[in-house]
Amino acid sequence: DTGVSQDPRHKITKRGQNVTFRCDPISEHNRLYWYRQTLGQGPEFLTYFQNEAQLEKSRLLSDRFSAERPKGSFSTLEIQRTEQGDSAMYLCASSPGLEGPQHFGDGTRLSIL
């Protein structure tokens, strides 16, 4: 197993466009997390899944953001009608359970023109 995989690594798009990111967690991990990180800040929690169930969403996550994990394996994060403020690194992490440490993917860097 090569760890958490995210695709794409970089995404440049125009304001108003929709974007979708994919995350493949470590195979035996049942928890999957999405974070957003901007320069000089720690990762900001967006949402997490246990298997296919989305258990929590941050209040900071507007209705333009949606995440899915349809079969409890890979997950997608979609941002509709992107705005300048969406420019950030989007990180995915997985863990074997609540108490286990999270392992991060390399992230997807989103730039909004």
Place this chain on the structure above:
Amino acid sequence: QKEVEQNSGPLSVPEGAIASLNCTYSDRGSQSFFWYRQYSGKSPELIMSIYSNGDKEDGRFTAQLNKASQYVSLLIRDSQPSDSATYLCAVTGGYQKVTFGTGTKLQVIP
């Protein structure tokens, strides 16, 4: 009050010295505590996890947890220039939410 607080730094230490990084948290129900290292432009990398009061050592790294005082620290012995990075403290709270601090930037001077 932030849920997880860290001094943003930069913390500068000479090569070979001990670097001491501190983190305080507000949720008394917190159960799990982690230290991550993040190089510029890279994703966080797990260094240490600690779950009970006391010290936990792994190589040059020692994590210290004091739940009564609600702080967790990371000591790096024999600091190397390659240790220069931002160190993130992460805490799993009583509601199963993982919260990260903003990180402390460490600079090890050769």
